[in-house]
Amino acid sequence: MDISRRTLMSALPTAATLVAGIGPPAASAAGRRRDGSVGPDGQDRLLANADALFAGDTASNARAEVAAKLTAIDTAARRRLAALDGAGPGELFRGTPLGTSEANLNASFQYLWEIALATRVADGGPASDLRGNAAVRRRVLDGLSWLHEHHYGDQERGYYGNWFTWEIGISSHVSRTLALLRDEVAAHRPELTGLYIASMDAYLRNGKDGDADLDSRFHTGANLADITTNRMLQGAVTGDAERVAKAVADQETVYATIDPYRLRHGVTDGFYADGSFIQHASVAYTGSYGTALLGRVTQTLKLLDGTGLAAGDVLAGVLHAWVTRGFAPLIFEGWMMEVVRGRAVSRTAGGYAAVTAVAESVADLSAYVPRERAAALRGYVKHLAETSRVPPDPGGFVSPVSVARYAGILADPAVPAADLNPPARSIAFNAMDKTVHRRPGFAFALARSSDRISKYEYMNGENLMPWFQGDGAHYLYLSGEDQSEAFGADYFTAVSPYRLAGVTAPAEERGTVPELYGNLWYDNPERGFTASSESQNAYVYFPRGTNTFSGGATLGAFGAAGLVQGDDAAYAALRAGLLPDDFVAYRNARATKSWFLLDDEVVVLSAGVGDDAGRAVTTTVDTRIADPGAAVSVTGRLRDGARWTGAGTAPLAWLRYADASRGTSVGYVFLAGPPPTVERETVARSRRVVRLSNPDTVVTKQVFALSVTGAAGAPAASMAWALVPGASERRLAAYARGPLSVVANDTGLQAVRHAGLGLLAANAFTAGPHRAAWLRLDGPASVLARRTRAGAVEIAVSDPTMRRERVSVTLRGRARAAVAADEGVDVVRVPGGTRIEVTTRRAHGRSFTATLR
Incomplete structure (x- = not known):
């Protein structure tokens, strides 16, 4: 469903209607007093919806499947209360010192929210003396007062570190806490609401006049959805109809499909007609910021239900389009593909965890769409649960109501599990330079980049070695595998960043940002480089490419994609003398590549493979990892029919990589070009090599790499091969007679x-x-x-x-x-x-x- 700004504006209530009073449509008697004026029912409904959203209701909490979620809420609150009791000087919670760390300040507000939530859990679940506990609620209010007085209210001392913490993170915890404890605040600390709302407005420093700013590059996409949801809750708590109306109107700009030729407010963040999602202006981000946006907007749908503040059917239609066109193609057997996860690929919580938020949103959305769509969405929820090696964990859902709804879907025998994807599908996400090709038994995901889309994302010490992730890196997912053992953070930990599957890279050693600058970013305020500056974004965090050719076509379930590999924007700017002399940027190798996406094969052609600087260049056909004890074998045949022994330089016809432990295999048919090199080694590295804050856990993997290397100074080369997932030796041998x-x-x-x-x-x-x-x-x-x-x-x-x-x-x-x-x-x-x-x-x-x- 492509929805334009005009369509949304015609479907939603007018601003004048919204400001007149938070209430249901005029046709609903519940929204009016006897004298005909608009009553507070809409405001009360929004707050009641918030209660149910976060704390559940009697019906949801009575379900046995929800008990674990409620127990987790209770357990977390008791852990926070113990830390509150044991706090030392300069702390509100033990082990969380305040004064210089915005992350610790945000955590302190989060802990207060977790305690508040446990006191508001609706009846029906396991008994708890925290539920309705007035003394504990007063402790939360005391904590809020103390934090505001000593660490938050002073605008001169505040706003250090990450802007997100001050404009979104803290405000999210505070707004929810004020909403759930609104009666206690009104009775015992009525000044708190005004103090905090004034401070939250003041901390919107990338906004305008204490509000969101649609022209700000910080207030877009998922970030804008977070800010406006916070302001809806704030307005409902204070009875400020204008604040709620403005927040709803601002958030609805996020729902409109991005038209790159008619940008509003210059914003490129959001969903595109082909299903692409972009955040940070140029980063393909469906699997991280996109899931956050999906969850937040689904929550908006639930918060505004019955208030008259939004056209629920229109919003539900938008969400349905996001799910079917944007999310489902990127999820394979419950795993979110790496090509759309930005720096999150380096986090130990991998693709299965990323799908949990999608499962919650889809389950909720099924209650708001027409019957036929609802049936398909419920079938997809069951499909995610049944095909994933690590099914979505409802304990990670935001709402107990969602847990109950999810459990009901799984328990319903009338709901057959069904994918939203057809068995065979090829998708060109050209707006974000990504390609996905799906067949029964496998899925192939390709990461491209261009002068429109970033090569990679590095930030905050995450994804430390990302340099080639947008240069044709591919991920071949095989059915039945635990993808967390084949990809995720462990893949990037064990595999050399210069040998990612599909990549052509020069022989050189690059330094990470912390290694180069002794900091998480390049710090040079005089030349415009600060933590979140536009220069930092353009040249350090997520540089775009310099090439223009990146894209492809689809014909039914077949596809073609191409890429002319180029330097990133930082190297081009450095050569042009636009960056400081101590800024480090790297020159790329050269290659022109195509991927032809067929039924049984992905055919890859590379030409002009070389290096203008005369370096050796390696093109990696594929790289796969396996556990140290896995029964991995590599077999093959030469073009003369002899069995490949791993020695010699005779032309290869094909190779077959098989992991008997997983029951999976991949074949490689060599159509033209120099003979490849097969490398197998056991690698042990700490997960911190890819993310500074990862646990210092050593990952040990068997690494199989199949590559072609051109010597330094060698003329440009061309090569062609086919990836054949699940192929037997007999089938691979048959390629000598065609059909490719x-x-x-x-x-x-x-x-x-x-x-x-x-x-x-x-x-x-x-x-x-x-x-x-x-x-x-x-x-x-x-x-x-x-x-x-x-x-x-x-x-x-x-x-x-x-x-x-x-x-x-x-x-x-x-x-x-x-x-x-x-x-x-x-x-x-x-x-x-x-x-x-x-x-x-x-x-x-x-x-x-x-x-x-």
């Missing part, structure tokens, strides 16, 4: 043909006509064409540069007529064939299709 063939492989054109599928796929990287078998391409372009058994030709075209007005493709041979064609596609008969003219202007990399007979 390389049509072209140079820096101007890369193309392959699959005879069995009748498919021809090509990427043209340069201008001018290019001939690929029976196609002539006017590059740059990405094209797939398939001859069906019925004699028709299906074709898909995209502009991976996102800069062209039109793309032309000519089918040589007898003239053909269009049976069906997307808007913007013209089919013209020309001498010797049929020309397809595609208007790609402002299509943002979208594929255009046509069927010809």
